[in-house]
Amino acid sequence: MKDKSINLLLLEDNPGDARLIRELLADTGDRFNLQCVDLLSKGLKCLVSQNIDAVLLDLGLPDSQGLNTIESVRATKASIPIIVLTGLDDESVAIEAVRRGAQDYLIKGSITGSMLSRVIRYAIERKNYEEELKRSLEKFTRALNGTVKAMAMAVEIRDPYTAGHQKRTADLARAIAQEMNLAPERVEGIQLACMIHDIGKISIPAEILSKPSLLSNLELSLIKIHPQVGYDILKEIDFPWPIAKTVLQHHERIDGSGYPAGLKNDAILLEAKVLAVADVVEAIASHRPYRPAFGTKEAIDEITRKQGVLYDPTVVKSCLKLFQDKEYSFG
Numbered sequence: 001m002k003d004k005s006i007n008l009l010l011l012e013d014n015p016g017d018a019r020l021i022r023e024l025l026a027d028t029g030d031r032f033n034l035q036c037v038d039l040l041s042k043g044l045k046c047l048v049s050q051n052i053d054a055v056l057l058d059l060g061l062p063d064s065q066g067l068n069t070i071e072s073v074r075a076t077k078a079s080i081p082i083i084v085l086t087g088l089d090d091e092s093v094a095i096e097a098v099r100r101g102a103q104d105y106l107i108k109g110s111i112t113g114s115m116l117s118r119v120i121r122y123a124i125e126r127k128n129y130e131e132e133l134k135r136s137l138e139k140f141t142r143a144l145n146g147t148v149k150a151m152a153m154a155v156e157i158r159d160p161y162t163a164g165h166q167k168r169t170a171d172l173a174r175a176i177a178q179e180m181n182l183a184p185e186r187v188e189g190i191q192l193a194c195m196i197h198d199i200g201k202i203s204i205p206a207e208i209l210s211k212p213s214l215l216s217n218l219e220l221s222l223i224k225i226h227p228q229v230g231y232d233i234l235k236e237i238d239f240p241w242p243i244a245k246t247v248l249q250h251h252e253r254i255d256g257s258g259y260p261a262g263l264k265n266d267a268i269l270l271e272a273k274v275l276a277v278a279d280v281v282e283a284i285a286s287h288r289p290y291r292p293a294f295g296t297k298e299a300i301d302e303i304t305r306k307q308g309v310l311y312d313p314t315v316v317k318s319c320l321k322l323f324q325d326k327e328y329s330f331g
């Protein structure tokens with residue numbers, strides 16, 4: 001980077017300070033193109049219209065005071081490295097500035113040209129790494145979503161009667177989780193777990209899955225192994241969410257009457273409790289090989305009757321709110 005010239009934008013309203021910074025940078029012999037503006041509004045326009053590599057920011061401008069100035073710059077261009085150059089020697093302000101996205105915090109009058117040059121180059125490099133990491137993470141998440149979708153399709157191709165069941169369950173579970181105000185990352189994990197919650201059915205003979213009459217006890221006990229099989233398939237994948245465990249526990253019920261482990265209350269993951277409600281509502285509302293659809297009303301009645309017994313009452317409350325107050329439908 002040493003050979004490449006760097007385009008700097010200095011937001012500074014004091015002409016003396018601006019001149020000093022220009023001189024400091026000129027003395028380094030490095031190739032900096034410094035442009036100085038005295039208002040935040042002018043600086044933001046430059047950021048949009050020009051190719052700027054880094055911003056040197058005074059926190060006291062005529063049209064913007066304090067740490068909000070950092071946020072205004074980031075709101076205009078999130079990927080730009082920001083170095084605060086201020087007269088305020090205050091450690092807590094410095095920490096807060098970095099927390100809000102500044103790469104560094106320098107005190108005017110106590111910097112040398114070589115120090116400033118080093119800080120600028122380091123800030124640009126670090127910001128580049130951060131952006132690269134962000135892009136890799138986004139790519140990874142997209143790949144993960146694609147993999148989960150492919151897995152969901154593999155189950156549904158084999159078992160056309162539940163085609164769409166996982167997808168509709170995932171959509172409802174997502175809506176419930178959002179209604180419960182869970183963190184967005186957790187909502188995402190719940191949705192992904194739901195999209196593949198019946199993956200263990202891959203081990204069950206297709207004739208059982210699509211049998212147009214009620215199942216025998218033996219066939220039922222075969223079906224009941226699907227959460228464990230799903231867990232075994234998924235447990236080695238290092239998801240950032242408890243996907244395998246959610247799948248394992250999706251037929252557990254809070255009174256301990258579920259399977260495979262008969263877990264109760266807090267021993268069951270919240271993710272699995274959300275999935276359990278979404279799964280049962282979707283299953284009752286839709287048609288099955290051995291019966292027609294019962295409809296949404298029947299599904300709502302079931303979770304209302306069994307809340308606090310089989311199903312987590314907080315989850316049920318959010319689900320009921322969706323259907324009764326927000327006109328949720330499976331589309």
Ligand SMILES: [Fe+2]
Pocket residue numbers: 197198226250251
């Ligand atoms: Fe299931």
